[in-house]
Structure formats: C-alpha cells, structure tokens
Amino acid sequence: MTTISNELSPSLNDAGQEHKITKADLIKTSLNIGSLGMEFSWTYYKQMNIAFCLMVAKLLKKIYRDDEVGYRAALSRHMAFFNITVQFAPFVGGIALSMEERIARGEADPESVNEVKAALMGPLSGVGDAIFLSTLRVLAAGIGISLCQSGSLLGPIAFLLIYNIPGFWLRVWGIQKGYHLGVNFLEQAIKSGLMEKVMLAIGIIGAMVIGSMTVGMFWATMPIPIGGGEDPATLQSILDSIMPGLLGLGAFGLYYWLLSKKVSPTILILGTMALGVIGAYFGFLA
Structure with a gap:
C-alpha cells in the first residue's frame, strides 16, 4: 500500500497544482500584449481599461476555469476606468489577480478589487511619473544625445537601454510582488485595521496628486x-x-x-x- 500511495501522490499533487497561478504565469502576464500595450488602446473615456483587462484576461480564465459567469463578471469588472504609469500596471495587476482568487472563493466583495485599483492609481502614478518620465527619461536622453553629438552610434541604443531596463525589471518584479502582497498581506491588513489606514494615506496622497494636476494641466x-x-x-x-x-x-x-x-x-x-x-x-x- 505504501508503494501504491507513493506512486499516486505525485499525480494527485499535480492535479491540485494544475490551476494555481505560477511564477511563470505572472512573468508572462507582465510581458504580454496588454501589459506592454497599456497606451496603445488609450481612450479619453476610460483610458487604459482595455489593455489592463487584456493583460489579466488569461489568468482570470484560469481562476474562473469552472465558472463562465464568474469569468465574464471579472472581465466586466476590469473594464472599469484605469490609468497609471505603465511600468506600475503589472504590480496593480498582481494585486488584482490575488484578490480575484479570493472573490472566486467567495471570501471578498467583487467591488473591492476596483476600489483597491482606484486607490493605488493616483499615488503610484505620482511616484512613477516622477521616476520614469521626469527623471529617468531625461537622464537617458541626456546621455544618448551626448553620445550622438560625439558621433557614436551608441546614442539611441544607450537611451533605449537606460530607460527600458529598469522599466522591464519593474514589470516582472512588480507583478510577482503585487500578487504575493495580495495573497499574504491584504487579508491580515484588513483584519488588523492597517488597510483602512493605508487607504486613508493613499487617498490623501491621491488627492494631492489630483490637486497638483488641476493646476499643472490647466x-x-x-x-x-x-x-x-x-x-x-x-x-x-x-x-x-x-x-x-x-x-x-x-x-x-x-x-x-x-x-x-x-x-x-x-x-x-x-x-x-x-x-x-x-x-x-x-x-x-x-
């Protein structure tokens, strides 16, 4: 009997693990057409919502594998307004996917995922724009232009590498960090009351970012x-x-x-x- 159990257990374990989201799944999602095309389908109405939904659609199908109605509802949820510095989109996607797993098990309110997404958009965009658009892009352009002025063909290559390597690293690392934060941290944060404090702080920062935008973009x-x-x-x-x-x-x-x-x-x-x-x-x- 021991021999039979040892022979059967790997297959049983594989069956149990078959529908779990893996590290490879997350990495592929962070680099798929939705993630890399966040601004390709940008609209004035809901901005990056189509690309975000496309980014997470395949893993939503994995989460709601036996629930077609739940899968359709999840797709509809993630067609809500979304806008963020594109390099941070996979991080939010990772958190959203971890929350969708809880929603699929009946452990979370379906509307909570969009509330968390909305709370994260403003603060992360403020940080992301400052890092990637105002700092890193300017630095990369300065180095690239200097190389071009000296006659080096490395100018445009240096610009692309300096600007994109940190961005791609953040995409791959961010979706994994977001997913594991969502799975291991959010539940404890909600129970302890920390999530309310975090949301309050995020809301204050978000209001400050929006307030500055009303001046800077008018x-x-x-x-x-x-x-x-x-x-x-x-x-x-x-x-x-x-x-x-x-x-x-x-x-x-x-x-x-x-x-x-x-x-x-x-x-x-x-x-x-x-x-x-x-x-x-x-x-x-x-």
Missing part, C-alpha cells in the same frame, strides 16, 4: 480688465490673489459634477473646444 486665464487706469487689474489676478489655481480647480469641479450627471465625455471635449475658441475670440479667455 492652461487658461481670464484677462478681463477690472476698473480703469493705465494698468487695470484683471479678473485673473484677482482670482490668483484669492487662491492660485482657483480657475483650474473650478473647472475640475464643474467637469466632475457633469460626469456625475452622466454627461458624455465626448460632449465635454467638444464643448471645451468650442468654449476655448469662443473665449479666445471675444477675449474673456487666453
């Missing part, structure tokens, strides 16, 4: 003169004296309210274009 002013004289004050200078960036904040609040009322993003984009042309023509916008 380029309109209102040069309407107030009063007379050779150098009259303008409406823009008065608004700036109240709070710098107030006009951008107001525009952000208006757009947020309109989106909450289910106004189409296409209508908002076309309306913004029309308002910009009319405002510039009549002089109340510059």
Whole structure:
C-alpha cells in the first residue's frame, strides 16, 4: 500500500497544482500584449481599461476555469476606468489577480478589487511619473544625445537601454510582488485595521496628486480688465490673489459634477473646444 500511495501522490499533487497561478504565469502576464500595450488602446473615456483587462484576461480564465459567469463578471469588472504609469500596471495587476482568487472563493466583495485599483492609481502614478518620465527619461536622453553629438552610434541604443531596463525589471518584479502582497498581506491588513489606514494615506496622497494636476494641466486665464487706469487689474489676478489655481480647480469641479450627471465625455471635449475658441475670440479667455 505504501508503494501504491507513493506512486499516486505525485499525480494527485499535480492535479491540485494544475490551476494555481505560477511564477511563470505572472512573468508572462507582465510581458504580454496588454501589459506592454497599456497606451496603445488609450481612450479619453476610460483610458487604459482595455489593455489592463487584456493583460489579466488569461489568468482570470484560469481562476474562473469552472465558472463562465464568474469569468465574464471579472472581465466586466476590469473594464472599469484605469490609468497609471505603465511600468506600475503589472504590480496593480498582481494585486488584482490575488484578490480575484479570493472573490472566486467567495471570501471578498467583487467591488473591492476596483476600489483597491482606484486607490493605488493616483499615488503610484505620482511616484512613477516622477521616476520614469521626469527623471529617468531625461537622464537617458541626456546621455544618448551626448553620445550622438560625439558621433557614436551608441546614442539611441544607450537611451533605449537606460530607460527600458529598469522599466522591464519593474514589470516582472512588480507583478510577482503585487500578487504575493495580495495573497499574504491584504487579508491580515484588513483584519488588523492597517488597510483602512493605508487607504486613508493613499487617498490623501491621491488627492494631492489630483490637486497638483488641476493646476499643472490647466492652461487658461481670464484677462478681463477690472476698473480703469493705465494698468487695470484683471479678473485673473484677482482670482490668483484669492487662491492660485482657483480657475483650474473650478473647472475640475464643474467637469466632475457633469460626469456625475452622466454627461458624455465626448460632449465635454467638444464643448471645451468650442468654449476655448469662443473665449479666445471675444477675449474673456487666453
């Protein structure tokens, strides 16, 4: 009987391990067409959602192998709005996959996965953009340009290597770290109350990032003169004296309210274009 048990146990173990997500699965996911194409299917409406869903779709199929309805629901969940520095997308994907395993077992609320994704997008994008776009890309371009100016053919190669090697390493390491954090850490964090504190801190940082974006990505002013004289004050200078960036904040609040009322993003984009042309023509916008 001992011999029979020893002969059967490997096959039984293999059957049990057949549908588990492996390290190889995670690495392939971090380098698949969805992961590397995060901005190829970018839309103004939901930005990187299609690529994120494509990135995790194969492993979702593995998780919901016997549940077609659950698989379809998971795909629908991950078509929600998503936007992040692309090198961090696999990290979030790893956390999402670990949470989907818990959802498939009935241990977590299906909506919690999108709540975690939304909470991570802002802070990670703030860090990621600072590292990859503002620092690493500039450094790589500077070295590449210097080599090109000296007549070296290594210029473009150096640029691509300096910028991409850290990014690809982060993709491969990040999805594994995210998956294991999700499996081993999230459950304990929720039970201990640490997750609430983390989410609060992430929410504060996210609000700071969004607040800075409302100033840095808004380029309109209102040069309407107030009063007379050779150098009259303008409406823009008065608004700036109240709070710098107030006009951008107001525009952000208006757009947020309109989106909450289910106004189409296409209508908002076309309306913004029309308002910009009319405002510039009549002089109340510059």
